[in-house]
Amino acid sequence: MDGLMxxxxxxxxxxxxxxxxxxxxxxxxxxxxxxxxxxxxxxxxQRVRRLATVLDQLGLDTGARVGTxxxxxxxxxxxxxxxxxxxxxxxxxxxxxxxxxxxYVIEHASDEALFVEKSLLPIVWPLRNELPRVRHWVVxxxxxxxxxxxxxxxxxxxxxxxxxxxxxxxxxxxxxxxxAAICYTSGTTGNPKGVVYSHRSILLHSMLNxxxxxxxxxxxxTVLPVVPLFHVNAWGLPYASVMAGATLVLPGSRTDPESIxxxxxxxxxxxxxxxxxxxxxxxxxxxxxxxxxxxxxxSGGAAVPVVLSEAWRVQAGVPITQAWGMTETSPMASFGSxxxxxxxxxxxxxxxVRASQGQVLPLIDLRLVDTxxxxxxxxxxxxxxxxxxxxxxxxxxxxxxGEGGDSFTEDGWLRTGDIAGIDSYGYIRLVDRSxxxxxxxxxxxxxxxxxxxxxxxxxxLEAAVIAKPDEKWSERxxxxxVLHADELITGDDILNHLADRVAKWWLPDEVHFLDEIPKTxxxxxxxxxxxxxxxxxxxxxxxx
Ligand code: ADP
Numbered sequence: 001m002d003g004l005m006x007x008x009x010x011x012x013x014x015x016x017x018x019x020x021x022x023x024x025x026x027x028x029x030x031x032x033x034x035x036x037x038x039x040x041x042x043x044x045x046q047r048v049r050r051l052a053t054v055l056d057q058l059g060l061d062t063g064a065r066v067g068t069x070x071x072x073x074x075x076x077x078x079x080x081x082x083x084x085x086x087x088x089x090x091x092x093x094x095x096x097x098x099x100x101x102x103x104y105v106i107e108h109a110s111d112e113a114l115f116v117e118k119s120l121l122p123i124v125w126p127l128r129n130e131l132p133r134v135r136h137w138v139v140x141x142x143x144x145x146x147x148x149x150x151x152x153x154x155x156x157x158x159x160x161x162x163x164x165x166x167x168x169x170x171x172x173x174x175x176x177x178x179x180a181a182i183c184y185t186s187g188t189t190g191n192p193k194g195v196v197y198s199h200r201s202i203l204l205h206s207m208l209n210x211x212x213x214x215x216x217x218x219x220x221x222t223v224l225p226v227v228p229l230f231h232v233n234a235w236g237l238p239y240a241s242v243m244a245g246a247t248l249v250l251p252g253s254r255t256d257p258e259s260i261x262x263x264x265x266x267x268x269x270x271x272x273x274x275x276x277x278x279x280x281x282x283x284x285x286x287x288x289x290x291x292x293x294x295x296x297x298x299s300g301g302a303a304v305p306v307v308l309s310e311a312w313r314v315q316a317g318v319p320i321t322q323a324w325g326m327t328e329t330s331p332m333a334s335f336g337s338x339x340x341x342x343x344x345x346x347x348x349x350x351x352x353v354r355a356s357q358g359q360v361l362p363l364i365d366l367r368l369v370d371t372x373x374x375x376x377x378x379x380x381x382x383x384x385x386x387x388x389x390x391x392x393x394x395x396x397x398x399x400x401x402g403e404g405g406d407s408f409t410e411d412g413w414l415r416t417g418d419i420a421g422i423d424s425y426g427y428i429r430l431v432d433r434s435x436x437x438x439x440x441x442x443x444x445x446x447x448x449x450x451x452x453x454x455x456x457x458x459x460x461l462e463a464a465v466i467a468k469p470d471e472k473w474s475e476r477x478x479x480x481x482v483l484h485a486d487e488l489i490t491g492d493d494i495l496n497h498l499a500d501r502v503a504k505w506w507l508p509d510e511v512h513f514l515d516e517i518p519k520t521x522x523x524x525x526x527x528x529x530x531x532x533x534x535x536x537x538x539x540x541x542x543x544x
Pocket of ligand 1: 186
């Protein structure tokens with residue numbers, strides 16, 4: 001017998017309409033070069049309705065791909081809702097990709113219109129002849145003085161909105177499994193791959209962000225996503241904030257540490273989220289700002305060293321809480337807030353819990369698999385294996401590839417490429433990305449652990465450990481280290497510091513001091529670039 005509940009689709013329109021109706025008085029804030037702009041949700045919603053009409057007028061059919069090339073702004077969040085609520089598919093293009101990758105993803109996603117912030121035009125407009133499918137280039141005025149090209153394909157966003165009548169009535173999306181948004185992986189190996197989120201997956205993921213044991217977003221929150229809106233939908237925060245009625249504070253393109261901390265202070269931000277580099281760069285400035293409004297600082301995308309989380313706890317009064325996930329997992333799949341079984345732990349043990357990737361979230365299934373034997377590895381906290389994931393907001397395939405492919409197991413689970421252990425409470429401890437592990441004499445060395453220890457040295461700002469090819473041991477670890485300004489230490493100092501913290505055979509063979517660790521388009525350490533720099537002949541070997 002079927003249940004007798006209504007089969008209303010789990011889609012974005014009800015989120016929009018509820019916000020429009022009951023959160024009309026609330027605001028959304030954007031930082032622009034000419035100052036901070038605040039709009040009411042009533043005004044924002046009216047613009048979303050006008051934008052839906054504009055998409056009709058541009059001749060974009062149901063299912064058409066609407067590309068965005070923009071930072072974290074109110075206009076971007078307008079597109080976040082207008083495109084999917086009116087049946088189109090939002091494609092947020094990562095503006096930091098290489099030019100060839102930008103061209104590839106716009107072409108591969110079949111974007112028919114591209115909404116571009118004016119200051120970003122010089123990156124993407126020169127590609128117009130290579131992008132014949134893009135029929136409309138809509139320029140969003142972000143206050144920059146870049147000249148708008150005179151071309152019949154080019155339109156002004158605000159003018160289009162001003163001329164369009166607001167869409168009337170309720171948006172409807174009947175099929176909750178229809179595509180709502182596309183994000184590409186950053187393509188560290190090969191071309192970026194398109195992950196296609198459905199209305200259902202975004203809706204469930206948004207509800208998850210509201211859960212108390214997760215971020216627990218509520219109407220009282222003021223949310224500052226430092227993570228760009230083109231990186232996995234800013235981890236779902238724009239959708240979740242509109243769902244909760246929380247105030248979104250959007251930093252535009254200004255994500256330098258001082259601007260972010262200043263925004264936290266002025267806007268009384270309660271929740272913020274970004275990659276560890278953002279939080280690490282902010283540490284020297286923490287004491288100059290009033291950060292007492294913060295209740296949670298979320299970090300994801302790469303491991304957070306103990307020393308970083310502790311610096312925030314001590315200096316800002318709030319530690320960093322890790323989330324783990326991938327573009328393919330929408331991205332939230334685990335969260336590192338503390339549970340009752342941690343109540344009696346001392347400060348140091350708590351800092352170790354915070355160094356883990358957190359507890360698996362509801363509705364996400366994880367398993368650890370021994371890649372040699374294929375056997376499942378127990379959740380005992382010490383055994384490790386390849387982390388595989390399954391769940392309603394986990395990808396089942398990539399755009400254009402259909403279901404399956406190398407990244408998925410025969411029974412449809414996502415192979416994350418991460419090597420991890422999980423304890424009996426479901427807390428994940430990531431050992432490494434499989435392609436970053438150092439294999440020495442048949443044993444694995446965790447680059448994440450080594451980096452964690454090196455970054456605990458007070459003179460060290462950043463550290464990345466990579467594998468060096470070695471005839472005898474196959475690979476040996478090499479440390480790339482950036483020091484704080486005015487610090488002067490030697491490689492031996494680093495090795496001495498490590499000596500009583502790790503096994504002798506883990507000690508790096510070489511320590512290189514660099515001015516900066518190269519970063520990926522999403523702000524993480526780019527170990528691929530380091531390997532290319534130090535060991536150019538090795539980067540094409542199969543495990544790399
Ligand atoms: P890319 O890193 O290629 O830009 P993603 O943003 O999808 O693409 O990255 C997902 C990967 O980031 C994960 O597979 C994992 O290796 C890493 N990652 C995500 N969160 C964490 C975390 N909290 N700690 C350590 N690594 C993480």
